[in-house]
Amino acid sequence: MSVAYEAPVPELMFLLQHVTGLKRLGKLSRFEDCTPELAEAVLQEASKFAKEVIWPLNQSSEAQPPVLSHGNVNTSPGYREAYDKFVEAGWNGLACPTEHGGQGLCEALASAVSEMWQSASMSFGLCPMLTAGAIHAIEMHASHELKQRFLPKLVSGQWTGTMNLTEPQAGSDLAAITTKATPEDNHYLIKGSKIFITYGEHDLAENIIHLVLARLPDAPAGVKGISLFIVPKYLVGEDGSLGPRNDVTCTALEHKVGIHGSPTAAMKYGEKNGAIGYLVGQPHQGLAYMFTMMNHARLQVGLQGLAVSEASFQQARAYAHERIQGKPLLCSDGKGPIAYHPDVARMLISMQSRILAMRALVLEAATELDLASQEQKDSAAVSQARVDLLIPIVKGWCTEQAQEITSMGVQIHGGMGYIEETGIGRLWRDARITPIYEGTTAIQANDFIGRKILRDNGKAISDLIKDMEDIAAILRKSQNVRLQQLGNQLYQGINALNSAVQWCLLNAKDNLPSVYFASVPLLMLAGYVTGGWMVARIALACQETASELSADFLDKQTRLALAYGSLVLLPSLGLLNVVEQANQLCALSAHP
Secondary structure, three states: OOOOOOOOHHHHHHHHHHHOOHHHHOOOHHHOOOOHHHHHHHHHHHHHHHHHHHOOHHHHHHHOOOEEEOOEEEOOOOHHHHHHHHHHOOHHHOOOOHHHOOOOOOHHHHHHHHHHHHHHOHHHHHHHHHHHHHHHHHHHHOOHHHHHHHHHHHHHOOEEEEEEOOEOOEOOOHHHOOOEEEEEOOEEEEEEEEEEEEOOOOOOOOEEEEEEEEEOOOOOOHHHHOEEEEEEOEEEOOOOOEEEEOOEEEEEEOOOOOOOOOOEEEEEEOOOOOEEEEEOOOOOOHHHHHHHHHHHHHHHHHHHHHHHHHHHHHHHHHHHHHOEOOOOOOOOOOOOEHHHOHHHHHHHHHHHHHHHHHHHHHHHHHHHHHHOOOOOHHHHHHHHHHHHHHHHHHHHHHHHHHHHHHHHHHHHOHHHHHOHHHOHHHHHHHHOOOOOOOOOHHHHHHHHHHHHHHOOOOHHHHHHHHHHHHHHHHHHOOOOHHHHHHHHHHHHHHHHHHHHHHHHHHHOOOOHHHHHHOHHHHHHHHHHHHHHHHHHHHHHHHHHOOOOOOHHHHHHHHHHHHHHHHHHHHHHOOHHHHHHOHHHHHHHOOOO
8 A cells, every 4th residue: 555655854954954055045135034944844844744634635536536517626535625724824825925925935945845745646736836837927927916916815825826838739839829819908808728727627726817828819920929818717806806707617627647636627718708818918928928937837847756756765665675575685584575685675776866866956956046036137147047957957857767766666566566556556657747748858858959058059058067077076086985986977977968968069050950869868868967966966965964964864865876876877878879879860760
């Protein structure tokens, strides 16, 4: 049976305090209250909430998924009560602006908390995740009047938010969307259909605020003609009071492979006269505005890959330490659970070392996102460039890692892993959506190549490579032979990544299809190497805090960092060969 989720609070606190963010963020006036003491208190309370309130929802959502009846969606048993508790406890506004009722804490801490929600139940965690993205987009781009009308109750969680991009004829190609927005008085009438809308309809909150991409009558063709609109389920007065239901209808719920507790809706706007919507920002700038929400969501989906991997590891570890089978060679007397079979031990440490790297990379990206909000423009720009570079890596690499990690979780269970009652298969199925939604892995790779490497001729990634080289150099000078080895492994990884980047820059002009053929291998290589950079920083932090923290804890973190170098990083460096052979491989594959 499923093992109750336990949040990794010590690991999260160690990363926040000693590896990624709190010391840097504490120097900014807006985050000066986000002290280690506050962070630990928040994480401890979130841990209890995740285990006691959210984790039990998995059983009900698998047995009784949401049901659509006459345009209304009834969520799985227990969801509404859990969401009420979530809102009452103030979790929804953790990193939201204080002027709209939020707590104004840093995104790094909020991401650590979000990992707990997603590990406990991805299906539940999706709802506040999308609301947070909607809040970001409205805060960044909407008028003062729209902010005052919609943000306070989105921040509190009384209302939830969605993102409406995809249409039946337009998947990832947003240039093909046809939803129309016609001006009328002080608003617009929206008509069109959207699909794959997470929590597009539900009974958790009193209102749902949809962010919808649509075209104005005079819109130019393609993505340059897209505008962004706020379309509430129930109309909202200027004083924030609810009015009649808008012309917005849920026409179907998708039957999905995983995340069964999350209602994924097909939405119809304007079945009658048209759904009333309000323009966000300037006309024809909707895609740029939506990227504010999408980038936040992409970071959070990468975090989901981490979170579901952590849940899978916890269950696989518990099963491996309970299951007695055969004679495990790692036990001197040949007696013990399967955790002591060498191959099971290999899978467990592979899972755990990857998770270590993923978590650190997610929190590093979240920290840079916080730093990008600072008042010093030059420093903010540097951090924003780093965020822009890291987000496709986090989203693409962490979610692909989740496929391997959750598959290993099933494998460790043996035949029982393929039996639904164990619960490990749910995590495997839930993980499968993460490399798909919010932009597939290929879309992240295209973004990584086109916007993050070719556009600035490799400057941002060269800056990252320099930072990674600095860490490798420190390790290579260490008196500890094993840390020297990790430094050498990271150095090899950096060289491979740099060679791959240089190959792309060299071939972009004359062999662009080949460069994009190599884009996913390059993105994965970047993920493995930046993961190595993060575990190297963890190993150094373990040395620096030896007199402050538990020796057992630090030894475990160091062992996992060393395992990552040998078991995960070095075997990945063959991806360089795929990049450098892309011209030939692309030609061989040109006629599938």
